[in-house]
Amino acid sequence: MGEYVSVQVTGGLATIQLNRPPMNVLNFQVQDELREAADQVTADPEVRAVVLYGGPKVFAAGADVKEMAAKSSEEMADVGKRLHAGYHAVSKIPKPVVAAVAGFALGAGLELALCADFRVCGQSSKLGVPEIQLGIIPGLGGTQRLPRLIGPARAKNLVFTGRFMDSDEALRIGLVDKVVPDPDVYDAARKLVTPFVAGPAQALRAAKQAIDEGLEADLDAGLEIERQQFAALFATEDQKLGMTSFIENGPGKATFVGR
Numbered sequence: 001m002g003e004y005v006s007v008q009v010t011g012g013l014a015t016i017q018l019n020r021p022p023m024n025v026l027n028f029q030v031q032d033e034l035r036e037a038a039d040q041v042t043a044d045p046e047v048r049a050v051v052l053y054g055g056p057k058v059f060a061a062g063a064d065v066k067e068m069a070a071k072s073s074e075e076m077a078d079v080g081k082r083l084h085a086g087y088h089a090v091s092k093i094p095k096p097v098v099a100a101v102a103g104f105a106l107g108a109g110l111e112l113a114l115c116a117d118f119r120v121c122g123q124s125s126k127l128g129v130p131e132i133q134l135g136i137i138p139g140l141g142g143t144q145r146l147p148r149l150i151g152p153a154r155a156k157n158l159v160f161t162g163r164f165m166d167s168d169e170a171l172r173i174g175l176v177d178k179v180v181p182d183p184d185v186y187d188a189a190r191k192l193v194t195p196f197v198a199g200p201a202q203a204l205r206a207a208k209q210a211i212d213e214g215l216e217a218d219l220d221a222g223l224e225i226e227r228q229q230f231a232a233l234f235a236t237e238d239q240k241l242g243m244t245s246f247i248e249n250g251p252g253k254a255t256f257v258g259r
Contacts, residue, residue, distance in 0.1 A: 002033030007040055012048040012197040013190060014041045017055065024054045026108045027064035028079065034112070035086035042093050048201055048258065049193040052090070052099040052116055053186055059101040059125075060109025065134065080139060087140050091115040091212075094205040096196040100189035101125050102182060106164070111138060114145040117208065119175065120189040121167050122182035127175065130162035148215060150174055200238035201258035206230075 004020040016037045018024045026034075041047045054060050071079065090097070090112065099105075099113035101121035110127050113119050121127070129142045137143060138159060147155035150173050158165070170176040180188040196204060206229040214222030233239050237259040245254035 002029075002036060004030045005033035005037050007037050009041075009044065009047055012046060013051065013194060014044070014047040014049070015051045015053055016041065017053045018060055019055065023058050023061035023104070024109070025062060025064050026060050026112070027067050028083070031083050031086045031108075035089045038086070038089035038093055041095070042089070045258070047095060048197040048199070049095055050093055050097040051186070051189050051193065052097060052112065053189070054100075054102065054105075054109070056102050056183070056186070058103035059099070059105040060112060061104045062107030062109055062130070063140075083140060087111065087115055091141075091145075094208060095201070096193045096204060096208070098189045098193045100186045101127070101176070102185045107131055107138065107142075108140050111140040111142045111145070114141055114149065118177045118189075118192055120178045120180060120185055120192060121170060121176045122185045123167050123179055124182050125167045125170070125179075126164045127167075127170050128162065128164040129159055130164070132160060132162040146175075198256065200236075200242060200254075200256040202236045202238055203233055206233055 004018065006017050006019060008015045008017070016034070018026075018030065020027070020030055024030075041050050068076065096118075097116040098118040098120060099116040101113055101119060103122070103125060105113050105121070105125065105127045107129055110129055113127075129138045129146065131138050131142070138146075143155070143159060146158065154173055165175075167176065167179045171179050178188060178192065210222075210226045210229045213225050217225065238256045241256060242254040
């Protein structure tokens with residue numbers, strides 16, 4: 001679709017792939033194209049799960065520093081709104097999303113991976129948010145999504161130092177969900193989300209929304225979000241199919257249609 005970001009759909013599974021060699025540096029154009037790709041897979045009813053992929057050598061080695069270096073504070077305030085809109089669109093894809101991380105996922109690259117629901121990385125991957133070494137901080141969710149995922153102290157350690165971590169540490173602290181041999185990253189990511197392709201799409205959407213929005217609210221507000229999503233699912237075809245199948249055939253045998 002775009003010059004640097006493509007979308008391929010096979011059997012209900014979409015792959016959003018970055019292709020800006022050699023390091024998939026995320027310039028403004030790439031980030032705009034990511035928003036367009038996120039909007040595309042969100043709107044496509046045939047897409048039931050998504051893989052974010054940078055290719056077999058590198059996921060994304062950060063934002064384009066040359067593009068930003070001469071910007072003023074006022075200019076970056078305006079640009080930042082546009083860039084945040086792209087990452088927000090990725091994070092709000094109402095379907096299961098996994099980031100397949102090979103090689104480097106640094107700065108804006110790691111922040112992109114944080115927009116996914118799950119992360120699979122290769123054994124030799126290096127991850128980090130090194131913006132502090134440039135005299136700035138992560139600006140696309142690193143100071144917000146990272147502490148929500150791994151806790152504030154660990155996030156502060158990574159943000160304050162700008163250090164890189166290896167795949168073993170990333171797995172140990174919960175930043176990634178699975179580590180596999182480097183050549184297996186994409187296949188492992190697909191395997192992780194493929195079961196959702198045949199799942200109840202509306203229930204998966206509701207579950208993702210309830211969890212994500214609930215994390216931003218207090219417990220009472222989160223429970224109200226859950227209650228509303230739960231009740232709304234009783235208007236779906238999949239709820240009728242799922243409960244009828246359970247009554248007639250037992251658990252785990254329903255065939256869902258995604259409506």
